[in-house]
Amino acid sequence: MFVEIDGLKIFYNVEGNGNPVILLHGWGANSDSLFPISNYLKKIYQTVSLDLPGFGKSDIPLNSFNGDDYKNIVLKFINFLNLKNYVIIGHSFGGRIAIRIARENPDELKGLILIDSAGIREKKTEKQKISENTFKFLKKITTKLLKGESREKILDKLRNIFGSVDYKSQKGVMRDTLVKVVNEDLTSFLKEIKVKTLIIWGEKDKELPVKHAYIMYELIQNSKLFILKNCGHFPYLDNLPKVLSSIESFLEEIYGNS
Incomplete structure (x- = not known):
């Protein structure tokens, strides 16, 4: 399905019933990349996936975007679907957008799941x-x-x-x-996040080192940390059962046994 937001056609997919879970993919990927997670969750929850502008089947922006532009598109998309009391799962670049939403527009956000999330900018070597x-x-x-x-x-x-x-x-x-977007440092945003947050990270992530997970865990007040051994930047591909188990437990904590 497609919806037009700010002149851009955005591809999206909604499956299942129940409380909404929005999935935001990483840079260079599309909504299909999180299919192993959404395909499982749709049995209990309403899963909402979209191709972010510039990726997958969605339009490329006419002008370059920053993180705030992506956040605004996602919020308008959420408003279009009239989603309430939702949880956002963000992987890598998708986590960067989710962090912005959690910090700046938390009203309808029930919980946040960050998987090997971008957002912390290290000093250049x-x-x-x-x-x-x-x-x-x-x-x-x-x-x-x-x-x-x-x-x-x-x-x-x-x-x-x-x-x-x-x-x-x-x-x-x-x-x-x-x-x-890679030059945006969201470290200062993290301490302002109030919603319950689950941080999932592959211990052997070479793109976003595991020390970022510990920084996020320390700064996000109401957070839990789950480190997966022998997993890289895509822990849900390296060890799907454990990732699904941690997500399922977290969602039950947020929504109850719905």
């Missing part, structure tokens, strides 16, 4: 600083000395040399969007 400064310098020189197709070819080569995997996989507006 010296190697990262050198790489970033080199890219900026070479980009500036290229922009000044070259024009047209030649300039774009060189700039693309520079992006491929210095850009991250996520950056290389995106183009145009979504590249600019990535730069915006």
